[in-house]
Amino acid sequence: MNITHSVEKIEKLLGIQGSADGDNSPGQLTGPLIERVATEFNKLQFYVTRSKGHPLVYKVKPRIATITTTLQYSLEGSFLSGLETGKTGMLRQCLRTYALIDKTHDAEDLFREHVVRPFMEEVINEDFLAQNSNELSAMFKEVLTFVPEKCSVLSNITSGTSGGDIVRGYDFVVNAVFPEIISCLEIRTSNIFAPGNPDIFHKKYTACMQFLDELESQCGSQASVKRLRQHPSYQALMNKWSLPIYFQIRFQDIATRFETALCYGFSNSSGSNGFHLNSTAMMWECLKECWDQEIYLPALLHRFVKLNIQLLSRFKTWLDEVYQEELARKTESDVKQRSSTPDRLRSSPSFDSSARSTSPVPKPTSSSATDSLPQQQPLTTGQTVALMADIDFLYRKIDELFDSNIKPRLAEIGVEITESVKESLMACVTAICDCCPRFWAMVTEDVVKQCSGYLTQVNDIPRLYRRTNKEVPTKPSAYLTGVMKPLSRFCDEHASSLSDQQKREFLSQVFTALAQQFCEVTSEVLVSTKKMEESLRRLKKARGTDKDKEKAGGVTDSDKIRTQIIIDIENFNSQVSKAVVDLLFWVAY
Structure with missing residues (x-):
């Protein structure tokens, strides 16, 4: 009985059965009447839900469909009229009625179809881009004017900024404006998503992300921003940009x-x-x-x-x-x-290993080497x-x-x-x-090799004094003048390239290696001289000639050799000390 009574009441309010004066025809429903019908319609839906499966429900179902169509038609007319005239009261009444019958999305879809779409189709297209030098930012700038110009009245009603009652349950920016923008972008300007030219792609993607940021600022609340980011159209837009490519x-x-x-x-x-x-x-x-x-x-x-x-x-x-x-x-x-290479060449002072630092030897060609790659020298x-x-x-x-x-x-x-x-x-x-220590070892070895090439001439000292009747030495050997030259040359060439720490470590390694090599080569000569001296002593003793020499008290050849080595060692130490002082200035430089 409730269902039948409710259906008859709504039909009377809507004038579906036709009144004598026709005042209540569907096209002439006022806002308050629509809201009254919506309230009664809400009751009807409740009764139908509770009586689901009852034969009466099936009997009145065509009449309910007619009521629904008539009510929606009346709501559409009033809503579109309110949008056109900007009447806040009419719009608030319509939105409240849509919410009452649980049809908020119908209002958002109407707004999208009749207001948003015509505007976006005029702005989002290839012709508009061509007129603006294909600047996507110019198109988005125009799109962003829609919300403050066309959507402000609805936003005020649904947010309460207009001063009246707040009509909740709507988000026209997220559910009407944004989906239509994305739809137009996908259909009418699909070329903007092409990733072939990375520079153009970057520019357009950046413009799109800036547009989204500005659109979020127009949403009005964090909840609205969250709904925007969770909207299917948002993810669809993100998927259009081929970031992996x-x-x-x-x-x-x-x-x-x-x-x-x-x-x-x-x-x-x-x-x-x-x-x-x-x-x-x-x-x-x-x-x-x-x-x-x-x-x-x-x-x-x-x-x-x-x-x-x-x-x-x-x-x-x-x-x-x-x-x-x-x-x-x-x-x-x-x-x-x-x-x-003969031994004498390797030990000769004229052998200059520094040639490696100025004239690299080309790498031998290999039959397996590819012509496309340069030969590593x-x-x-x-x-x-x-x-x-x-x-x-x-x-x-x-x-x-x-x-x-x-x-x-x-x-x-x-x-x-x-x-x-x-x-x-x-x-x-x-x-x-x-990796640096390994390469530094190569540099140190190269410089030490150049310096130590002169030190090998210590081996020539015994030959200079053995059975030559030379005077007792008082000056360092000539080879010592060249020992520090390779190091000085290296320091001059690379003063500005290395840090202070690198310079200190390098000098320490070079001096340590040179001192060790000089110690080794002089020790070998002294040991060899000692053995030769003992051998000669035994030979003279066997011949009985050693007593006359001892009486003479002269300086032996072995003494001269040892004296020369002592002088050379002192001179080497002096050169190292001087080099340390000079090279400390190099470090400071």
């Missing part, structure tokens, strides 16, 4: 340039970033490039951090390969030199020093890179593990620095 293009570009630089890794850098070699200069540029405003995207932060780590790790691997090649080349060279001392200087510079610069480029990017998106990221980068740089 964009990153892959950037990755290939950066990695290719870096690998090409490693092929010519020891060429001089043409840049002005403070690095000496092409390899380290290019690595630094690639590291920074990942965080450039025109390349970096917040959504790809983790990938760019990983790329930084990969670049540093690749450089470490390259250093290992270079060292192993040099080690193999040196071993092969030493074997050939021992088998083909032996490292020169200058190249090795430049490499060590660059690695030291890199260690100091990585902090600058993190603080000025990476850390702000992490803060932008709220990443809290900044120290972990920094530790990962520093671990890679530390691994690179751990």
Whole structure:
């Protein structure tokens, strides 16, 4: 009975059965009458739900459908009229009625179809972009004018800023404006999502993200922003941007340039970033490039951090390969030199091993070598020093890179593990620095080899005094004048390349090695002289001639040899002391 009574009452209010005067025809329903009908309709729905399955429900179902259609038709007319005239009272009445019959989405769909869509179709299209130099930001700027100009009345009603009662349950920006924008973008300007040109893609993606930020500021509340980000259209928009493809293009570009630089890794850098070699200069540029405003995207932060780590790790691997090649080349060279070079040439003071630092020997051609890659030539001392200087510079610069480029990017998106990221980068740089001692050993060995080439002439001292009747020596040997020349030349050439710490460590290693070698060679000569002296003494004793010599009390040849060695040792110590003083100024310089 309640169902029948409610249906008849609504039909009478709507005039569906037709009144005599026609005052209550469907097209002439006033706001209060619509709300009254909606209240009664709500009761009817309640009764129908409770009586589900009853034969009476099936009997009145066509009449309920007619009531629903008539009510919605009346609501549509009033709502659209209110939108056109801007009458706040009428709109509030309609919105309240839609909410009463649980049809809030119908109102949002009406607004989207009759107000949002015509505006967006006029703005979001290829012609508009062409008229604005394909500037996506110009199109989005125009789109953003819609909410304050066309949606403000509804927003005021649903937020309570208009002064009347708040009509809750609506979000026209999220449920009507935003989906229509995304639909138009996908259908009418689909070319904007193409990732083929990374520079254009970056520019358009950035413009879109800025648009979303500004649209969120128009939502009016954090709850509305949350609904916007959870809307299916939001995720659909994000999926349209092919970020993995964009990153892959950037990755290939950066990695290719870096690998090409490693092929010519020891060429001089043409840049002005403070690095000496092409390899380290290019690595630094690639590291920074990942965080450039025109390349970096917040959504790809983790990938760019990983790329930084990969670049540093690749450089470490390259250093290992270079060292192993040099080690193999040196071993092969030493074997050939021992088998083909006379001893007198290797010990001659005219043999200048510093030629390696100025005129590198080309690598022998190999039948298995590919023509596309350059032949790796032996490292020169200058190249090795430049490499060590660059690695030291890199260690100091990585902090600058993190603080000025990476850390702000992490803060932008709220990443809290900044120290972990920094530790990962520093671990890679530390691994690179751990390669330095091996390369420094090569430099030290090269310089020591040049210096010690003169020290081998200590072996000539016995020959100069044995059975030559020369006077007792009072001056150092001539070979000592050249001992420190290679070291001084090295210091002059590389004064500006090395840090103070590198200079101190290098000098300590060179002086220690030279002192040890000089000690060894003089000890060998003294031991040999002693043995020769004892052998001669035994021979003279056997001949009975030693007593006459002892009576004479003259200086023996062995005494002259020992005297010369003592003078040479004192002179060597003096040169080292002087060199230390001079080179301390070099360190300070």
